[in-house]
Amino acid sequence: MRLYLVRHGIAEDFADSDFARQLTARGRRRVKTAAAVMKRLNLRPARVYSSPRARARQTAEIIADALDLPVIIAEQVNFGFELSDINRLTRDLRVDDEVMFVGHNPDMSLLTHQLTGVDVSMKKGGLARIDVPGKQARDGELVWLIAPRVFDALGKSRMPSPVRSVSLSTPPQKLPQSQHALHRLIRHRWSPVGFDRERNIKRATLLSILEAARWAPSSSNIQPWRFIVGPRDNQAEFQKILSVLAEGNQAWARHAALLMIAVTHVEPKPGRTYRHAGHDLGQAIAQMALQALDYGIYTHQMAGFSPEKARELYQVPDDFEPFTAIALGYRTSDLRHLGDRQRARESSQRERRPLSEMIFSAAWGETADFTE
Numbered sequence: 001m002r003l004y005l006v007r008h009g010i011a012e013d014f015a016d017s018d019f020a021r022q023l024t025a026r027g028r029r030r031v032k033t034a035a036a037v038m039k040r041l042n043l044r045p046a047r048v049y050s051s052p053r054a055r056a057r058q059t060a061e062i063i064a065d066a067l068d069l070p071v072i073i074a075e076q077v078n079f080g081f082e083l084s085d086i087n088r089l090t091r092d093l094r095v096d097d098e099v100m101f102v103g104h105n106p107d108m109s110l111l112t113h114q115l116t117g118v119d120v121s122m123k124k125g126g127l128a129r130i131d132v133p134g135k136q137a138r139d140g141e142l143v144w145l146i147a148p149r150v151f152d153a154l155g156k157s158r159m160p161s162p163v164r165s166v167s168l169s170t171p172p173q174k175l176p177q178s179q180h181a182l183h184r185l186i187r188h189r190w191s192p193v194g195f196d197r198e199r200n201i202k203r204a205t206l207l208s209i210l211e212a213a214r215w216a217p218s219s220s221n222i223q224p225w226r227f228i229v230g231p232r233d234n235q236a237e238f239q240k241i242l243s244v245l246a247e248g249n250q251a252w253a254r255h256a257a258l259l260m261i262a263v264t265h266v267e268p269k270p271g272r273t274y275r276h277a278g279h280d281l282g283q284a285i286a287q288m289a290l291q292a293l294d295y296g297i298y299t300h301q302m303a304g305f306s307p308e309k310a311r312e313l314y315q316v317p318d319d320f321e322p323f324t325a326i327a328l329g330y331r332t333s334d335l336r337h338l339g340d341r342q343r344a345r346e347s348s349q350r351e352r353r354p355l356s357e358m359i360f361s362a363a364w365g366e367t368a369d370f371t372e
């Protein structure tokens with residue numbers, strides 16, 4: 001579900017009661033500008049809920065008017081608005097619905113923090129878009145936060161009307177429907193095909209990502225991993241790696257910022273196969289993927305490449321094995337350079353078998369009872 005949290009616009013300091021405080025002329029003007037931008041951004045809340053206080057109600061009315069929707073006054077959105085109120089008010093909405101709440105601080109800033117873990121100070125007339133993976137208001141993603149000054153600037157800019165809502169947003173996420181709590185980076189990692197064709201990875205960032213792989217654990221500290229790296233700004237090396245990928249992978253990986261071939265030492269001691277060579281390499285890549293994601297860089301690993309061709313091109317010795325290829329890059333919401341199948345893949349549901357099918361106890365195949 002997509003939640004829009006709006007803090008009411010600038011209001012008069014005093015009135016007969018706090019309840020009656022109205023928007024000032026400037027407050028109205030600014031909210032009108034914000035509402036026009038929201039319309040151009042194609043915001044489509046199924047409902048607009050407002051606190052009953054005059055300043056929130058007036059803010060909600062201006063926005064709802066621009067979006068051609070009614071306002072629903074809800075006592076829950078008054079002071080003390082909390083997560084359980086959101087869940088109660090959205091219980092009958094669908095998972096892909098959008099819903100807007102117009103209320104007060106500190107509730108709006110606190111809710112954004114509780115939902116996303118991000119500390120924000122919501123300004124008067126500001127708007128946060130928070131995507132939550134299911135129907136429950138939890139584990140949200142702060143997709144964007146628009147301050148009133150940004151609305152003012154956007155209101156003056158010549159945006160084509162209406163623009164697609166993605167134009168100001170980060171690319172959509174594919175957050176998992178996890179059964180249990182997850183670290184932010186694990187929750188956000190997935191394997192995209194929609195890479196940004198312009199943004200390269202800076203040297204210091206790349207070194208940090210590689211350093212993460214370096215510090216992975218390995219049996220007897222053998223560190224069997226090796227990586228052949230081709231950044232896009234070194235086209236000769238980039239094209240060399242691209243040429244060993246399977247055709248289906250080339251179609252999207254050609255837009256990545258960097259390609260790698262991950263190689264592992266399968267025979268570090270002559271005549272003795274190292275059984276955990278693949279295990280250790282995978283672990284190094286997992287660390288690399290999370291470190292990269294901390295910079296907003298996504299990884300997509302590939303078995304679809306030719307190890308023989310890689311061996312030949314780079315003269316990889318026999319005691320090493322080219323194991324996987326990896327594409328890294330920033331993501332983009334502009335997927336026009338991809339084919340239909342790849343575009344569909346970018347928004348497909350992510351599936352996993354449940355814990356009960358993979359955690360055993362007592363005997364093989366017997367689900368450990370704590371997972372149920």
Ligand SMILES: Cc1cc2nc3c(=O)[nH]c(=O)nc-3n(C[C@H](O)[C@H](O)[C@H](O)COP(=O)(O)O)c2cc1C
Nearest residue numbers: 189190191192246249300301302303304305324350
């Ligand atoms: C070792 C390995 C090989 C993979 N090979 C390919 C591949 O050749 N092409 C591809 O598009 N995705 C490939 N993937 C990506 C998987 O399809 C993807 O990780 C899986 O579907 C789970 O999706 P998620 O990473 O988005 O959670 C590979 C992943 C791994 C770990």
